[in-house]
Amino acid sequence: MERKVVLITGASRGIGAACAIKFASNNYDVVINYNTGVNEANELKEYILEKYDVNVLTIKANLTNEEEIMSMVKEIIDTFGKIDVLVNNAGIAIDCTVEDKTKENFIKTLDINLIGPFLLSRECSKYMSKGSSIINVSSTNGIDTYYPYSLDYDASKAGIISLTNNLSQVYAPNIRVNAVAPGWVMTDMNKELDSEYIKEESSKILVERFAEPGEIANVIYFLASDEASYINNSVIRVDGGKKC
Numbered sequence: 628m629e630r631k632v633v634l635i636t637g638a639s640r641g642i643g644a645a646c647a648i649k650f651a652s653n654n655y656d657v658v659i660n661y662n663t664g665v666n667e668a669n670e671l672k673e674y675i676l677e678k679y680d681v682n683v684l685t686i687k688a689n690l691t692n693e694e695e696i697m698s699m700v701k702e703i704i705d706t707f708g709k710i711d712v713l714v715n716n717a718g719i720a721i722d723c724t725v726e727d728k729t730k731e732n733f734i735k736t737l738d739i740n741l742i743g744p745f746l747l748s749r750e751c752s753k754y755m756s757k758g759s760s761i762i763n764v765s766s767t768n769g770i771d772t773y774y775p776y777s778l779d780y781d782a783s784k785a786g787i788i789s790l791t792n793n794l795s796q797v798y799a800p801n802i803r804v805n806a807v808a809p810g811w812v813m814t815d816m817n818k819e820l821d822s823e824y825i826k827e828e829s830s831k832i833l834v835e836r837f838a839e840p841g842e843i844a845n846v847i848y849f850l851a852s853d854e855a856s857y858i859n860n861s862v863i864r865v866d867g868g869k870k871c
Contacts, residue, residue, distance in 0.1 A: 660690075
């Protein structure tokens with residue numbers, strides 16, 4: 628049986644890396660997109676190749692650059708001939724006070740978190756056949772968990788939900804488009820938060836801890852799978868439950 632191909636953006640670490648391993652473990656050929664994490668991307672590739680009998684392609688692409696996005700998609704098609712699943716995972720947060728937030732901060736955040744996923748979806752959809760899937764990584768910050776220090780991030784994650792709604796209409800019935808909205812996740816960035824702050828935020832969660840990246844990857848993989856063939860234009864909240 629021919630293997631499916633998944634492109635995961637921002638896949639050198641965190642949720643993206645967990646997704647790469649999850650899809651590879653389910654016999655997908657994996658494209659690991661990265662921008663600066665070349666060492667991490669190559670280490671992840673070697674790990675996957677050692678454990679699973681799949682093909683792995685690593686591609687550097689800055690998602691603020693439309694030409695690099697188009698070049699990446701071309702390389703994938705030249706290599707595999709198709710794309711079955713796109714996981715728009717790459718994202719950044721530039722936290723600071725509203726007074727210190729600059730126009731450049733805002734534009735960069737929207738470029739990577741929102742415009743990049745649009746461009747990727749537009750380009751990848753040209754090569755996606757019936758039954759393909761796009762999964763956008765949003766956040767509870769885009770729904771009802773607000774942090775003024777990251778208002779540009781919050782706006783971008785609300786935007787990705789709107790993008791999901793619209794693209795699901797455009798690509799129906801052939802390509803399903805869904806989003807996941809994680810809460811706190813124990814990524815490398817969040818591990819560096821003050822321990823008291825982590826404790827305080829964990830106390831607001833019903834399961835009283837941050838998610839592991841693999842727990843988010845499990846939901847992303849499920850949405851891409853045939854098991855979720857009737858789920859479309861949905862936002863799946865993965866936040867451990869919010870205390871009243």
